[in-house]
Amino acid sequence: MTLVDLTINGLSPGRYWATVRETGDISQGAASTGGIWEALKSKVLGSQPPKEPRGVFGTVDVDERGKGNVFLDRPVAVWEMIGRSMVVSRSKDGPFKQEDPDTIVGVIARSAGVWDNDKMVCSCSGKNVWEERKEQVSKGMI
Numbered sequence: 001m002t003l004v005d006l007t008i009n010g011l012s013p014g015r016y017w018a019t020v021r022e023t024g025d026i027s028q029g030a031a032s033t034g035g036i037w038e039a040l041k042s043k044v045l046g047s048q049p050p051k052e053p054r055g056v057f058g059t060v061d062v063d064e065r066g067k068g069n070v071f072l073d074r075p076v077a078v079w080e081m082i083g084r085s086m087v088v089s090r091s092k093d094g095p096f097k098q099e100d101p102d103t104i105v106g107v108i109a110r111s112a113g114v115w116d117n118d119k120m121v122c123s124c125s126g127k128n129v130w131e132e133r134k135e136q137v138s139k140g141m142i
Helices: 039-044 129-138
Strands: 002-009 014-021 027-030 056-062 067-074 085-089 104-107 120-122
Touching: 002 014, 002 056, 014 067, 027 085, 027 104
Parallel strands: none
Antiparallel strands: 002 067, 014 056, 014 085, 056 067, 085 104
16 A cells, blocks of 8 residues: 655645656656556546546645645555656646746655665765765756
């Protein structure tokens, strides 16, 4: 089971769909993310009416201040979604316009816990990402 704590700021009031898309290609915003993840698979299986694809997580209502918050859960493993994109939009299925101020998109990635990322930025320096960040901040980088 995957739980999503979805917090929205800055969208116009209304109801929005949160969907996981087939690809993580966000080069053209939501327009290049593909269809809803597993939508085709759910249509092909069985002669019953198609069930909701696993990529449809649910809806979030945005208030007049542009804020919305919802907890969503779906019976999927996080590793299945890594590299795909999540789109939050008024339209569940699309098509999406490349420039839509009320559609947001991002690529799903795994994040380490705080201070748990000990991967090296460059094997030549031997520094992990936290050590590298500290050095860059001291040089004025944010």
